Amino acid sequence: GENVEQHPSTLSVQEGDSAVIKCTYSDSASNYFPWYKQELGKRPQLIIDIRSNVGEKKDQRIAVTLNKTAKHFSLHITETQPEDSAVYFCAANSGYSTLTFGKGTMLLVSP
Amino acid sequence: NAGVTQTPKFQVLKTGQSMTLQCAQDMNHNSMYWYRQDPGMGLRLIYYSASEGTTDKGEVPNGYNVSRLNKREFSLRLESAAPSQTSVYFCASIWGDNSPLHFGNGTRLTVT
Numbered sequence: 247g248e249n250v251e252q253h254p255s256t257l258s259v260q261e262g263d264s265a266v267i268k269c270t271y272s273d274s275a276s277n278y279f280p281w282y283k284q285e286l287g288k289r290p291q292l293i294i295d296i297r298s299n300v301g302e303k304k305d306q307r308i309a310v311t312l313n314k315t316a317k318h319f320s321l322h323i324t325e326t327q328p329e330d331s332a333v334y335f336c337a338a339n340s341g342y343s344t345l346t347f348g349k350g351t352m353l354l355v356s357p
Numbered sequence: 358n359a360g361v362t363q364t365p366k367f368q369v370l371k372t373g374q375s376m377t378l379q380c381a382q383d384m385n386h387n388s389m390y391w392y393r394q395d396p397g398m399g400l401r402l403i404y405y406s407a408s409e410g411t412t413d414k415g416e417v418p419n420g421y422n423v424s425r426l427n428k429r430e431f432s433l434r435l436e437s438a439a440p441s442q443t444s445v446y447f448c449a450s451i452w453g454d455n456s457p458l459h460f461g462n463g464t465r466l467t468v469t
Contacts, residue, residue, distance in 0.1 A: 247416075252399075255397075277455065278454075278455035280457060280458070282458075288462075289447060289460040289461065289462050289463055290400070290447070290460050291460070292457045292458070295457065297455060335399060335400065337458075339454070339455060343388045343405075343407055343451060343453070343454050344390070344402060344405055344415065345402075345458055346402070346416075347392075347399045347400040347401075348399055349397060349398060349399040350397075350399050
């Protein structure tokens with residue numbers, strides 16, 4: 247089955263800095279890569295996703311890049327704000343409409 | 358639209374007790390999922406139902422059973438709870454392949 251590795255497990259930045267979270271996947275058949283944000287005590291919520299027919303996607307301060315050859319994808323957050331503090335999960339689809347998640351990155355943005 | 362609704366929100370069980378976690382979605386989604394979330398382990402798939410009438414095991418199915426009651430409802434049953442099943446359980450649903458996964462608010466279960 248699919249295996250998704252996510253790094254780093256924790257990330258501390260100053261407000262206004264950029265943050266980058268990286269994920270690798272194992273199944274070359276995977277073609278859908280969403281990112282979820284989970285605030286403390288809340289449910290995960292989709293923030294951006296990318297499909298394998300594109301290499302990059304942007305939504306305001308958030309961008310995701312995908313390198314299919316290397317089987318890795320990354321989340322980029324620019325101009326970070328304290329409200330960006332949360333746990334972020336990457337995921338990859340793994341057949342039969344299932345998603346395999348990375349173990350998460352706790353992002354802390356200090357004012 | 359309520360989205361994905363889970364009940365209960367919190368539950369404390371003693372070892373050996375049984376319970377059923379309920380999940381319902383009102384988005385006419387085809388596929389439904391149960392995940393568990395443990396610190397440092399991310400979200401791990403317990404069981405899923407790709408369509409009404411079908412269920413399949415995920416990564417960590419041992420100790421659980423599921424029922425896809427109809428298109429809207431997908432329940433998770435613990436027949437004999439163990440402390441290792443202490444976790445936060447999330448139900449989720451999607452419309453089809455490669456579409457966003459919608460999560461419920463979760464059930465926090467403690468087994469003593």
